[in-house]
Amino acid sequence: MPTSNTCDASSKFFDENDFTSNCPRANSPWRKVQFLGHLVSAQGVHVDPKKIEAVRTWKTPENVKELQQFLGFANYYNRFVPQYAKLAAPLTNLLKKNTPYKWETKHQEAVEQLKQALTSAPVLILPDPERDYVIEADASDQAVGAVLMQDQGNGLQPIAYLSKKLHGAELNYPIHDKEALAIVIAFKAWRCYLEGRRTTVYTDHCSLKYLKTQPNLSRRQVRWIDFLETHFHYDIVYKPGHKNKADALSRPAHVAAIQRS
Template structure:
């Protein structure tokens, strides 16, 4: 309540201040999330997950669920949190969580969200393209080669680029809408199969030297798979000979040195291979 006066606004002859946190404050989401995590700190990741005002209680069996649900509700009661009954779902095997349909076995897109996207007319402004790519990008992990398909449209977001919604853009727009309606179901990964990463480079990244591009690929891969690699030993196979010695170099340029420092939290070694032996990467390039 110490910051309540900061929400004060004036009205003819009077001044008013909010008694609760209003919409629109730049730090409101982070403050609210910290509050939720403080309240449920001993339950998060063990029996429940919290994102803003979305609570999910989970267990491996039906028998153990009621006791943890009761514990969560008691905590809400003790801290004066009010839950809307009409937005609550109890003892379900499937549920819509943060725009995804979640079950024990699979993750699917929320059809209601997708229907809104697929009914959009042709885009006529940069703002419209940015909005569409933002919404469609929320489900990009369901669409293989999303960044490659969207590339004609992302070019229009570059500074000083004339807005011409070309035939390529129309095809990309329609393809993304179609793939959203046909989005596959996601299941737990098969660790015996190879993983494929695709990244759209910015205009500046496209102008990088070959060494920088190779380094960027390594950094990006470690960032994406961080949770799997952080406590394990890894091997980086590359046909770019200079990369092997770059990680040990202490006088690199600022950008490369920054990347080297980022990778120091991982345990890995670099093995250089001939291009003809590096078939997967050679095919992708």
Template sequence: LATRMRLIKKAYQQLTVDDATADAQTIITYSGAFRVKRLQFGISAAPGIFQNVIDKTVAGIQGVLPYFDDILIAASDEKELANRLETVLHRFAKAGLRLKSDKCKFCLPPVEFLGFEVDATGIHPAKAKVQAIQDAPTPKNKQQLQAFLGLLNFYHSFLKNKATVAEPLHRLLDKNARWTWTGKHKKAFIDVKRLLSSDAVLTHYDGKKPLVLVCDASPHGIGAVLCHKLSSTQEIPIAFYSRTLSATERNYAQIDKEALAVIAGVKKFHEYLYGRQFTIITDHKPLLGFFVPKKETPQILSPRMLRWSILLNAYDYTINYRPGKEIANADALSRLPKQSTENNGSHNPTISRFTERILHE
């Protein structure tokens, strides 16, 4: 069950500012100068300040997710939800924050939040967003195709077979490719739409269930799937990840590409993996001799592999081999991942600081 609440309109103006800020916000009108004592819209720092205040207000309350003026409260049953809601309301009252009553919805079995529908079974793409993708017209040029794939990539965590299906579309976006829309592109465009349906579901993360990270690499990309292990034969996905290799990375030996897939997957899902035990699955047996936890790192490794091995030492993991035909999810993602050659984690300050600390200690 969930409750969704929204703060009143002009939520920023619920926050008072100090005298120096009030002076800086002074406005001049035909009626004179007015010193503004509350946070105003249009100030570049306002969104960050507001989010920080809301985060601190609900800090420590489980099941509460604030996003600016939108607050989601989730729980496993009505009693737990009522207790969490009461705590949130008390804190809001103490902080002087007011809610918009007609925007508050209580005890919702499914709830739509930030473009996703959340219920007891897991996380689904919102039906309206799915329909918008299904109704997208055939692109007439590279810009329109990029816009469509960008919209689709918002839900990339649900698209386990996008790598294979979207290949002709991505090839059209290559730097030197000429725009020629053929039958294979039309088929790929239709098929990639079918990948995303409102029936797609990712399971909720559960800190008590075993974690498995399945990784794989192809000549042009890397892929990873973070799963919960339910039994010896059943794994359910929490999220999918993939990206293309840069020109330099395409020249790596296969073992380096497979190792890169592991490192990229670990960095991508750092918040899930760090501080708890998990299993890495690879279809490249030689990695088992290099990335062995609690064992001295072989001195024959290249500097790059040595750095990666040291980075993995910060995690509590085991690594197992599984034949490629049994890791189809990660393999499909690696065959043609989403069009991105960024070094995963470089945009995340937490990951960057963590990586720098580990590699320089």
């Protein structure tokens, strides 16, 4: 609990830096903080309204550099946007080597869809380190996706989303291994939250329930299990794909990039 001196010192800092905050004092109520393009409040993390206005008025990119700038901006907020990779795919395809910059209807539609997604982005709740976590993970032929959630008294709510394109040898993994990789990538991405807490992992691949006990593990599977068992407390639970929030996140074939690949 903040002390009076803590509130006084913190209030002075926020006043001097033109911030507002949510310290529980009647004469200096802290309600929200603008921080690195985000608005943080007791309800969670929002995209800064100033950034929302900026994306609303963003002009159509006319060359590669301007497209990189737009995708760089959008990618910064991708944790707010389910299926971000799918929405951005037509634009990231323009950044491939030896691809002429030819703006078409599909590119304009992608820009408008990203703008809509960013200006209506959900509030992401702040993680509660005293509560357990839930991950929903899924994989498709070319990508993996996951969502990190907690129930803080109002049902499961999102903390962050991720989706990642598969590369090289990963594309040739059997579907069982792709589904397992989705889980491993999620734990690596959110390790700072998940270490020391119990995590329930929902997957739509039933056999993953037996990942730790299946016979004849490959060296790759042994490495993954060793990583998970060494650092985390977790349970894997089967959940059909049509009920799995992450199922849609794994479907895009591209993850946004702001540099040519």
